[in-house]
Structure formats: structure tokens, C-alpha cells
Amino acid sequence: MENSKGRKRVVLLGATGSIGESALKVACDIPERMEIVGLAAKSNAQKLAEAANEVRPESVCLVDETRIDVLRRALDYQPRIFSGEVGLLEIACLTNADMVLVAIVGTAGLRPALAAIEAGKDLAVASKEILVMAGEIVMREARENSVHVLPVDSEHNAIFQCLEGKRRTSNIQHPTSNPFGAERSAFDVSDVRRIILTASGGPFRETPRKDFDSITAEQALKHPTWNMGPKITIDSATLFNKGLEMIEAHWLFGVEMDRVEVVIHPQSIVHSMVEFADGSTLAQLSYSNMRFPIQYAVTWPDRVPNTLPPLDFSKLSKLEFFTPRYDDFPAMNLARRAGETGGTLPAVMNAANEIAVAAFLNRQVRFPDIWRIVEEVMNRHAPVAHPDLDAILQADQWARNEAQGCVKSRNR
Ligand code: NAD
Ligand code: MG
Numbered sequence: 001m002e003n004s005k006g007r008k009r010v011v012l013l014g015a016t017g018s019i020g021e022s023a024l025k026v027a028c029d030i031p032e033r034m035e036i037v038g039l040a041a042k043s044n045a046q047k048l049a050e051a052a053n054e055v056r057p058e059s060v061c062l063v064d065e066t067r068i069d070v071l072r073r074a075l076d077y078q079p080r081i082f083s084g085e086v087g088l089l090e091i092a093c094l095t096n097a098d099m100v101l102v103a104i105v106g107t108a109g110l111r112p113a114l115a116a117i118e119a120g121k122d123l124a125v126a127s128k129e130i131l132v133m134a135g136e137i138v139m140r141e142a143r144e145n146s147v148h149v150l151p152v153d154s155e156h157n158a159i160f161q162c163l164e165g166k167r168r169t170s171n172i173q174h175p176t177s178n179p180f181g182a183e184r185s186a187f188d189v190s191d192v193r194r195i196i197l198t199a200s201g202g203p204f205r206e207t208p209r210k211d212f213d214s215i216t217a218e219q220a221l222k223h224p225t226w227n228m229g230p231k232i233t234i235d236s237a238t239l240f241n242k243g244l245e246m247i248e249a250h251w252l253f254g255v256e257m258d259r260v261e262v263v264i265h266p267q268s269i270v271h272s273m274v275e276f277a278d279g280s281t282l283a284q285l286s287y288s289n290m291r292f293p294i295q296y297a298v299t300w301p302d303r304v305p306n307t308l309p310p311l312d313f314s315k316l317s318k319l320e321f322f323t324p325r326y327d328d329f330p331a332m333n334l335a336r337r338a339g340e341t342g343g344t345l346p347a348v349m350n351a352a353n354e355i356a357v358a359a360f361l362n363r364q365v366r367f368p369d370i371w372r373i374v375e376e377v378m379n380r381h382a383p384v385a386h387p388d389l390d391a392i393l394q395a396d397q398w399a400r401n402e403a404q405g406c407v408k409s410r411n412r
Contacts, residue, residue: 008035008099010098010101015103018229023101025291030295030299034295037096042063048060059082060082061083062081085111089112093115093119098121101124101298105232107130107354114134124151124152124298126153131248132346134389139185150300157296160253162283163253166192189259192259194275195261196262197242197272198264200225202224202236203222217360220367226268226288231357234361240357242335244335250339258340263324271286347395349374349378365407373407376406377399377403
């Protein structure tokens with residue numbers, strides 16, 4: 001990107017969420033490197049206006065059209081205002097933006113992400129769901145439009161940092177033998193033995209399985225180390241978050257699923273690791289604050305000073321690592337199966353999970369039902385290989401309906 005040494009002009013989709021808030025803090029912390037030129041959110045007009053009044057982007061988008069008047073009244077200047085899902089696509093393509101940061105929870109970020117890529121914007125991706133659903137398409141479009149996909153998810157940002165020396169220098173990328181489509185990644189991962197994703201283990205890391213049925217939404221919403229939106233917090237409790245991240249890593253770095261592993265690391269200081277063919281492992285460490293990965297995605301390949309605290313090793317008493325309880329938390333095995341099968345199965349897993357999480361938060365199903373519902377829906381699906389966007393969206397909708405059926409049958 002021509003502008004890489006100067007200020008990156010960023011459109012932030014999902015401005016009112018947890019990642020959105022952290023991204024706004026990064027923009028305030030490094031104003032000489034990051035300028036917010038667009039802000040978008042779904043329905044919280046007041047919060048969107050407050051953010052806009054502070055960073056004063058030239059464009060603002062609220063998806064919920066019924067709340068536009070609230071937004072207008074709460075703004076103390078006159079940005080260009082977009083609305084609706086069409087507005088979200090438009091703000092993702094702003095002429096004077098260099099990068100679009102997609103921090104929309106769930107799958108609603110997919111179309112704007114693809115629109116941004118087609119408009120030649122670099123993509124900073126927090127919304128892992130879009131890579132799980134349509135990783136093949138997103139990465140192919142990015143390649144064809146010569147834009148960078150920069151991971152914001154802390155694990156993938158860590159891996160991205162560890163693989164920095166492995167970035168292919170030429171645009172001519174070489175096919176690997178991957179059977180289901182991660183054929184040309186931006187990285188040469190031929191001497192990567194394993195990618196090791198760290199997981200905090202969530203609030204139920206040590207909870208015996210027999211107690212899972214009585215887990216409440218309030219308990220599941222208390223994450224031990226990260227402060228995040230409700231959907232990803234439940235995903236962290238079921239470990240579907242890690243499952244989604246396994247598939248996300250596969251697409252971002254072009255590694256097969258069997259080279260992606262998970263280790264439980266309760267302190268959330270080591271954000272992930274890469275083990276190479278010679279047995280050496282690189283890791284990235286920092287305190288658990290999403291401002292670190294967001295900043296690196298924006299300033300990459302540069303590193304710039306900020307106001308974040310560096311690690312104080314004298315106060316880090318221990319870093320622990322454990323093997324996950326795969327049988328008790330089946331999300332990781334389901335994700336491995338989805339990622340290995342490929343095609344529409346990851347989108348189906350993701351959509352069923354979204355419905356099951358919402359049902360759990362609505363007190364309609366119990367905590368372990370989330371895994372059961374996802375597995376039931378996956379078992380009923382006949383995956384389509386190398387799906388186009390329509391096939392993916394169809395599978396997504398089918399899985400939502402099936403999962404709703406599973407929720408209903410548990411409420412009879
Ligand atoms: P959140 O629930 O706090 O915020 C969600 C944001 O998305 C809000 O701004 C909301 O307005 C917007 N949004 C929701 N539906 C929308 C729609 N249909 N159209 C437009 N905007 C919509 O979520 P979060 O925790 O900030 O997570 C956002 C994404 O980042 C998720 O995909 C999550 O998995 C990922 N992520 C989050 C964290 C974290 O620390 N919070 C870490 C890694 C990855
Ligand atoms: Mg993560």
C-alpha cells in the first residue's frame with residue numbers, strides 16, 4: 001500500500017462493539033499512523049454518534065434505517081451518512097480509504113469484506129466467521145485484487161508475526177498439494193511443522209463434564225482473561241471459538257488442518273506459536289489486549305511506539321500449557337472435521353453454532369446442547385465442494401433453519 005509509511009485511512013465496520021472500541025483507542029493512540037475515515041454499526045445510533053463525534057470520520061453508516069434520525073440528532077457535525085445493508089457496502093468501498101477493518105460479529109461482514117477487496121482495500125479481519133464460511137473465496141479474491149488480508153484475531157496476528165520471514169516476495173504464488181483450496185497462500189509454509197493456537201480454556205477449563213448441564217449464561221459470559229462481545233465469549237466457553245480459529249488459520253496461512261493444533265494456555269500471554277521443521281518454535285507474547293493485534297494490522301509491516309504496557313516479566317509468575325479436553329469440549333473435533341471436509345461444511349458448522357449460541361443466551365437450550373445441535377446439523381448436511389458465494393449462503397441459511405428446528409425440538 002502506497003500509504004504504508006504514512007497514515008492509514010481506515011473504515012471500521014462494527015464500531016460499537018468490543019473490537020470497535022479497541023480500534024478507536026488505537027486510532028487515538030497513534031494518530032500519525034491511523035485515521036478513521038468511516039465508522040459503521042448495526043443499530044446503536046447513540047454510541048455510533050459518540051464515536052463519530054470524537055474521531056470525526058467523513059462518513060458514518062448505520063444499518064438500522066429506523067434509527068437514522070437518532071444518529072443525525074446525536075451527531076455534532078455533518079458527515080456523509082449511509083444506511084442499510086447497501087450503505088454498509090458503500091462505506092466499505094470509500095474512495096479515500098486504504099483499509100477496511102471488519103469487526104462485525106457473525107456473518108454479516110462477508111459481503112462488505114468482499115466489496116472492500118474488489119474496491120482494492122486492504123482487509124483487516126477480526127470477524128473470523130467470514131473466513132470460516134468463505135475462506136476460499138475471500139483469500140482468492142484478495143489474491144486476484146492484490147490486497148492484503150491482515151489478521152486481527154490475536155492468535156492469527158501472532159502467527160502472522162511469527163511467519164513474517166516466510167512471506168512470499170513474488171506475486172507469483174505456487175500451488176501446494178492442498179486438496180480443498182488453500183492452494184496459494186501469501187506465505188511459504190513448506191517448513192512449518194505445526195501452527196499451535198493457544199486457548200485460555202475459557203471459564204469451564206476445570207469444570208467437570210457432569211456439571212455442564214447446569215452452566216448458566218451468566219457463568220458462561222464471564223471470560224477469565226478477555227473482555228469481548230457476548231457471542232465470542234460463549235464461543236470461548238464452548239471452545240467453538242478455537243474451532244473457528246483452526247479453520248481461520250488454515251485459510252489465512254494456507255496450512256492443512258492437520259498442521260493446526262491447539263494448546264490450553266490459561267494466562268493468555270503467549271498468543272500463538274509456529275513450530276518449524278528444525279524443531280524451533282517462534283511465539284508472540286504480550287498482555288491480553290486487542291489493541292496490540294489491531295495496531296499491528298494497521299501499521300504492518302512497521303512497528304510503532306504506543307501507550308500500551310509491555311510485559312513485566314518479573315510479575316509473570318508462570319506460563320502454563322495443557323492438552324485440551326477434546327472429548328469434554330467437542331467443538332475442536334467438530335471444527336477439524338468441518339475444516340478437513342471443507343466445502344460448505346464449515347459454513348454449516350458456523351451457522352448452526354450462531355443459532356445454538358443465541359438459543360443458549362435466550363435460555364432455550366442448555367450449554368452442552370450447543371455442541372449437540374451443531375453436530376446434528378453437520379451430520380445432516382451433504383457438503384458441496386468449492387462452493388460459490390450463493391452455495392455458501394444457501395448452506396448457511398439451510399443450517400440456520402435446521403438448527404432452529406433442533407432448538408424447537410428441545411423446547412417441546
Ligand atoms: P460485539 O458484539 O462486541 O460487536 C459487534 C459489532 O458488530 C457491533 O458494532 C455491531 O453494531 C456490529 N454488527 C452486528 N451485526 C451487524 C450487522 N448485521 N451489520 C453491521 N454491523 C453489525 O463483537 P466483538 O466482540 O467486537 O467481535 C466482533 C468480531 O470480532 C467477531 O467476529 C469476533 O469473533 C471477532 N473477534 C473479537 C475479539 C474480541 O476481543 N472481542 C477477538 C478476536 C476476534
Ligand atoms: Mg482469538
